[in-house]
Amino acid sequence: MRVGVLTGGGDCPGINAVIRGIVRKGVQEYGYELTGFRDGWRGPMEGDVMRLDIPAVRGTLPRGGTILGSSRADPFQHGEAAVRRVRENLAKHEVDALITIGGKNTLTVAARLFEEYGVPCVGVPKTIENDLPSTDYTFGFDTAVTIATEAIDRLHTTAESHMRVLVVEVMGRHTGWIAVRSGLAGGANVVLIPEQPFDLDQVCAWVTSRFRASYAPIVVVAEGAAPVGGDPMPGDDDESEPAGPVPPSGIGEWLAREIERRTGKEARTTVLGHVQRGGTPTAADRWLATRFGLHAIDCVRDGAFGRMVALRGTDIVRVPLAEAKAPLKTVDAGLYDEVGVFFG
Amino acid sequence: MRVGVLTGGGDCPGINAVIRGIVRKGVQEYGYELTGFRDGWRGPMEGDVMRLDIPAVRGTLPRGGTILGSSRADPFQHGEAAVRRVRENLAKHEVDALITIGGKNTLTVAARLFEEYGVPCVGVPKTIENDLPSTDYTFGFDTAVTIATEAIDRLHTTAESHMRVLVVEVMGRHTGWIAVRSGLAGGANVVLIPEQPFDLDQVCAWVTSRFRASYAPIVVVAEGAAPVGGDPMPGDDDESEPAGPVPPSGIGEWLAREIERRTGKEARTTVLGHVQRGGTPTAADRWLATRFGLHAIDCVRDGAFGRMVALRGTDIVRVPLAEAKAPLKTVDAGLYDEVGVFFG
Amino acid sequence: MRVGVLTGGGDCPGINAVIRGIVRKGVQEYGYELTGFRDGWRGPMEGDVMRLDIPAVRGTLPRGGTILGSSRADPFQHGEAAVRRVRENLAKHEVDALITIGGKNTLTVAARLFEEYGVPCVGVPKTIENDLPSTDYTFGFDTAVTIATEAIDRLHTTAESHMRVLVVEVMGRHTGWIAVRSGLAGGANVVLIPEQPFDLDQVCAWVTSRFRASYAPIVVVAEGAAPVGGDPMPGDDDESEPAGPVPPSGIGEWLAREIERRTGKEARTTVLGHVQRGGTPTAADRWLATRFGLHAIDCVRDGAFGRMVALRGTDIVRVPLAEAKAPLKTVDAGLYDEVGVFFG
């Protein structure tokens, strides 16, 4: 039995732990050979492979990134010939099953290959933003939240001197999971998320009330958050900029300046950026990622193709791979309200 | 409406986050007055109270320990008079509901007071060892696992020089949750837990095989683990020592010496001790603890007494408080086997 | 003997450790009474004091910020009357000596009060940017470098996927100490500092050469760095913005966009901001700050007024307080060249 593995999409701490789990159990318990495809779907498209044996995964558990490389390549966007090349390369390397570790786009390719061509695929959900709907959590998310929370923790020192508004921009282009979690865990006073367009007047009211309690406000804003009415920079001449609601310097910087302008209080911005995606995964992410890997190779052994591993409570379960195509899981209004008790 | 709060049992990062959640929502949304009882059940027994208003919980979110103090006091062990004093003191302080944050012993008192005397109690489960059965997780556990994992991570440097066996003793007197989680997340080569008496010959075989792979073994042992046959120190004169399987210097130190004696390899021990119980909670523990607090005060509002909050997947649910009396949740053989792929 | 203490200027981890050192030794060994003046020189100007006894400093060692509050108030900027009020308030509170913890501006006030009015002042140098010339290091600097280095460490994960330029903006308005230290410790490929105007073509050449080595470049830039020729945003209409070389969204964001434009490579920015100033001090900063406090109170005991404590090697020495008025200590060309071996 030979099993292929590929990793697609953005960096996410824990991918290597998945790969290690697959390889250790696949080789030791089932006697499989493992073949890595490089750089997501580019690997099968171009036949770029690497051997995945036990020495290859040694020492990778605590390392961020992916030893297989990644890309956003999508054979279906390159036409029929690209899809055929994927199938030919899988055949050429005698791959009997393919484990795909990725987010919505990467897994959707796997789902289509399974559905339309019968390619024996198994999926492992991966997104730092925690917005895949079929699983309670994805690995990488806890790490991102931890990093953002540590940053917010440090800002409280300045907040205690009650002089400045502190704005922290965190990841979350479409969903506010990192913002809500880190905002609550860090004791932020305002949390703004893409799911709920914000009212600048309300934000400024919270900011001002916070100063009256002799404490400066900490405002956490997801990068995809936007004010009510859409465009956060109505007066801007942004012809040369990419379309969409986020100003070129980021919503955090924009928000800080608007708050300054409206409240007369100085504001400072922290933009964490890719720091949230990198470095060693937390213990919780290593646990989840490793178990995903162990269960993915069990799917292969059981011939459970067209399936994806997922977390439900404390159990790893199998769900249809097609669920990866479902709409993103958003922060619902109930949870946002629950957190809202700490605003202002 | 006046609501009492008490915290019992051992230190556990996140207790203050529970209290803060209770107070913020109780005061701001429901207009309740909150009264803290000091040092667990000693507080109601002796009428020792403190005011719990919003300033009292400011800045406590990232702090370990409990601002209310704790103890292992149990009124039922002091006879009928002690139980009566608890009820009198609750009446004297006009407490209409009592939120009890604690482990099995502390919550069992609350369950009995509710069942036998109708005291309107709500429970919040708390144990760093994650062994309460009604909830997927308890806060504090992720922090303990994180600390243990960081220690194991650092030991890999020495392990790479392939000269010494490294034994790490972690918490877990009755259950191996911290050992299993941190052992897996830290990439340990052997994990020993109380649920599974270990065979020293097997441990030494794993240790020896690891050296053959040019790498020194890291052995994680829960403090309550014991060898097959029970007493780990058969030849010892331990008359003056407390009964039971753990030698006075701890199972870790004992194990290191036995491995040295049997394999001829030097062994070194790390004993983390209370370091695992202290300091700031992780972001995940703050999230869980805060939500437990918010839902506990909702129980009070709903008159849901004799209930305990619990985590199920991503939801906070209510279960009978009496469930706190159930046997401890242990690491089952299936999960231990799953992790066992990384042994040796 | 009664000793006043005040803290001025920006946040800096370790200030509380200085205060604690002063109080513990002052009270226990010398039997002094300590009086804190609130919010830097505003305290003596307005007579705003707080008691500084041993309970007041309990638990403050690991806490960032300052329990005394801070400000940038300068009595000499408020005319003769303000200076007189300072002296009157010191007399009113029977202060026999005043320990001033601060940066260049705060200490310059102390130096002038000592020189012009004979006020018995002792100075403790404080600057996160490490640019005070009389001392090898100042506390807070190691903490800032540590935080910046941890962020850079995490970015290497993304850099290994060799797709994007990663720009990190760190503190350093006038000097590049934090940039040079964290850039070297983090393994950055380019470090830009205020002392050395940078050539964008050179920066882009380093960036491009790095990509050829199959690795994405990490560029660390001090907030006060600027390109050769001065204004980094020549085409901008910045009438409404404060004068000076830094564009409103910061040099980091500007640099990322310029690199994108010139090299065709995507660039992402991390702006750490006040995160570098907050939170718990490192062990090294606590050691230095505590020793500064212990030696400052010894200066008082010895009547060594008009002096400032300073670090020389491993010794705490006394230098003239007037040295605080000297030009800032900059990163000299020799050290920058030493570090330059790692560029590109």
Added chain:
Amino acid sequence: MRVGVLTGGGDCPGINAVIRGIVRKGVQEYGYELTGFRDGWRGPMEGDVMRLDIPAVRGTLPRGGTILGSSRADPFQHGEAAVRRVRENLAKHEVDALITIGGKNTLTVAARLFEEYGVPCVGVPKTIENDLPSTDYTFGFDTAVTIATEAIDRLHTTAESHMRVLVVEVMGRHTGWIAVRSGLAGGANVVLIPEQPFDLDQVCAWVTSRFRASYAPIVVVAEGAAPVGGDPMPGDDDESEPAGPVPPSGIGEWLAREIERRTGKEARTTVLGHVQRGGTPTAADRWLATRFGLHAIDCVRDGAFGRMVALRGTDIVRVPLAEAKAPLKTVDAGLYDEVGVFFG
């Protein structure tokens, strides 16, 4: 020009940073070839070498341990033939200079080879315990202190519940540098070091007085500390144990039991062990180690053999390699007294 490099003695975070500094500057600026000898002096004795080029040091800056391996091998202990083999192997591999990174023993070999045989050696001092006399600090020390301080920080949570004595055993067989630094930085109440035999009655008096202040004591003890009068376990039958003052289970465990026995207070022990030696070096250690490497290769370029790099203030200087043979640098009584203000 071909330059050999070897690393001897115990693990110490930062060794790889030294090697990387040597290689980057040696190759890029001076065009040297670098040859690594494996496992300390075993490498030259047995001719075991590895190529040290720029790819070999990539990614090693944040990694603990040493890519060259280490040992405590000493050719002078193996007689004249072993020393001759070292010289023959250096000749065979055409090594024009040898950079030796190590502690007292490893460097003493280099000093003798230089003095007695004219081998062109350059030394880099390395000891986690900071006890080499010719340099203000050695790399690795800051990392060890940081790890110990973080552990002590976490114990304060338990100490606040004022129930138990907490004993922390840290490294330091001959000197108390780690104990003094981490004890002060962590706010310990008692620090015991090898340089000053301790009086158990005094320790118990400090412990007891601490409880009276409603706070439990934290006792930091260096592994080599011993009570006045020498043997800490006078009644023990320790025939089968190695000679010397430390009981088999360690001074920390012994001290905890003695304190319990004498004060009637429960005591708990944390033994950090090799955790202090491993993992990623702090930013400060990476800076120092890298600069040591850069200056060591400059020594080679300048023909400054028989020299050792050292830190003096903020400068890297050159001292005679023979200084490595001097007695260890101990914590002097003055500094211990300075710290003593925080005891009790």
